[in-house]
Amino acid sequence: MAKINSKSWLFPGLILVLVILVSLFWLRPKLATIIKAKRELAANKKTLAALTQKVTTLEGLSQPELSDKVDLVLKILPSEKDVPGNLFVLKKLALNNELMVSELSIPEVGEIASSSAETQKTSKDEILPSLEVKLTLLGSREKIISFLQQVETTAPLMRVSGLAISQKEEGLDEAMIDIRTYFLLFPKTIGELEQPIVSVTSQEEKIFGNLASFKLFEASEVSSSSALPTGKSDLFAY
Amino acid sequence: MKQEIDFLKGQKVGGVFKTKLFHSLKVGSFILILAYCLVAAAVFSYWLFVSRQTTKVTNEIAVKETEIARLKEVESLQLVLKQRLSNLDKFFSAKKGPSFDTLLSFIGQTSAEIKVKDLKIAENKMNFSGIAPNMAALEKFLQDLKSETSSVLFSQITLSSVDRQEDGSYLFNLLLETKG
Numbered sequence: 001m002a003k004i005n006s007k008s009w010l011f012p013g014l015i016l017v018l019v020i021l022v023s024l025f026w027l028r029p030k031l032a033t034i035i036k037a038k039r040e041l042a043a044n045k046k047t048l049a050a051l052t053q054k055v056t057t058l059e060g061l062s063q064p065e066l067s068d069k070v071d072l073v074l075k076i077l078p079s080e081k082d083v084p085g086n087l088f089v090l091k092k093l094a095l096n097n098e099l100m101v102s103e104l105s106i107p108e109v110g111e112i113a114s115s116s117a118e119t120q121k122t123s124k125d126e127i128l129p130s131l132e133v134k135l136t137l138l139g140s141r142e143k144i145i146s147f148l149q150q151v152e153t154t155a156p157l158m159r160v161s162g163l164a165i166s167q168k169e170e171g172l173d174e175a176m177i178d179i180r181t182y183f184l185l186f187p188k189t190i191g192e193l194e195q196p197i198v199s200v201t202s203q204e205e206k207i208f209g210n211l212a213s214f215k216l217f218e219a220s221e222v223s224s225s226s227a228l229p230t231g232k233s234d235l236f237a238y
Numbered sequence: 239m240k241q242e243i244d245f246l247k248g249q250k251v252g253g254v255f256k257t258k259l260f261h262s263l264k265v266g267s268f269i270l271i272l273a274y275c276l277v278a279a280a281v282f283s284y285w286l287f288v289s290r291q292t293t294k295v296t297n298e299i300a301v302k303e304t305e306i307a308r309l310k311e312v313e314s315l316q317l318v319l320k321q322r323l324s325n326l327d328k329f330f331s332a333k334k335g336p337s338f339d340t341l342l343s344f345i346g347q348t349s350a351e352i353k354v355k356d357l358k359i360a361e362n363k364m365n366f367s368g369i370a371p372n373m374a375a376l377e378k379f380l381q382d383l384k385s386e387t388s389s390v391l392f393s394q395i396t397l398s399s400v401d402r403q404e405d406g407s408y409l410f411n412l413l414l415e416t417k418g
Contacts, residue, residue: 051302
């Protein structure tokens with residue numbers, strides 16, 4: 001029988017030390033790395049799935065069609081306060097209805113197309129930021145009613161918020177109308193890359209369908225300044 | 239020289255046990271190192287697999303990001319459309335109550351004989367001041383205001399004052415609360 005001496009314990013002892021050392025300095029860190037990589041992989045797979053879904057959705061959208069839709073929606077709900085445009089549309093509507101505009105004013109214009117719009121929105125607890133226009137018209141009651149109907153179906157989006165009518169003479173009324181014209185700033189950011197594309201709901205599609213019935217004045221008509229009263233271009237000219 | 243073998247003299251029990259233990263330990267050490275090597279190989283392989291998978295997925299993400307960047311304009315258009323339509327949806331849903339033109343048309347239809355002196359509509363309240371040529375015309379007008387159409391438009395109608403004028407006509411004031 002082999003004699004057992006202290007040297008005989010060397011092999012098992014070495015193996016034990018090796019196992020402990022390898023476990024401590026290689027296996028343990030490796031396992032930690034694997035756990036971390038596994039978590040990262042799971043997160044990356046989730047991101048990839050979201051991105052794939054997003055790409056599929058985006059590829060399914062037609063850019064020309066979207067562009068047309070956005071053009072129409074922006075005409076109805078502009079991205080900034082369009083003071084000359086609003087005044088022109090109201091004046092044009094009044095003239096189309098054979099009404100005389102005796103006063104047309106904007107009490108609080110504020111900052112044009114800025115973050116003030118958002119402040120205004122929150123302070124007045126409204127859904128959309130707006131600009132108030134005060135208008136005094138002279139004409140028959142029927143024409144005033146027709147004007148009020150058209151205001152709410154003409155771009156940009158407007159709502160009558162106050163009305164005061166008094167009879168000047170037989171068949172001639174004076175109407176003081178408060179109109180709110182609405183706008184909405186563009187979103188500040190597109191959002192995170194993996195943020196999914198929120199599709200338009202059927203209810204919103206219906207809303208879009210209704211927007212088609214809005215009366216639009218041609219851009220050239222609106223931008224034309226000849227219809228609006230202007231000041232002197234040369235202050236020193238008589 | 240005479241040598242003797244004492245067959246009856248047994249080996250120390252402790253010595254046998256020690257030998258067996260040593261043997262088991264030796265075999266156990268072999269098995270342990272083998273098993274450990276297998277585990278280490280498995281861990282290494284799995285780490286390799288996970289690393290490759292991570293690299294593959296990362297590359298795929300980069301490809302998708304490039305595709306999304308290419309479609310950025312479509313995304314912006316969709317975002318603007320959605321933002322506007324959802325706000326318009328809220329806006330139109332929140333709109334309640336009769337419109338100003340409906341109220342004005344109704345007053346116009348019911349007050350054929352009445353002269354509208356002053357009419358103010360703001361925030362669900364309508365202040366109507368009119369002149370009726372006689373009491374009968376005023377009664378008819380007030381009766382018409384109780385019609386079915388009126389109940390759709392107004393939640394409350396209050397006659398706040400009636401004054402007889404020198405010419406026999408009646409100046410009256412109505413406070414109407416619109417629905418919504």
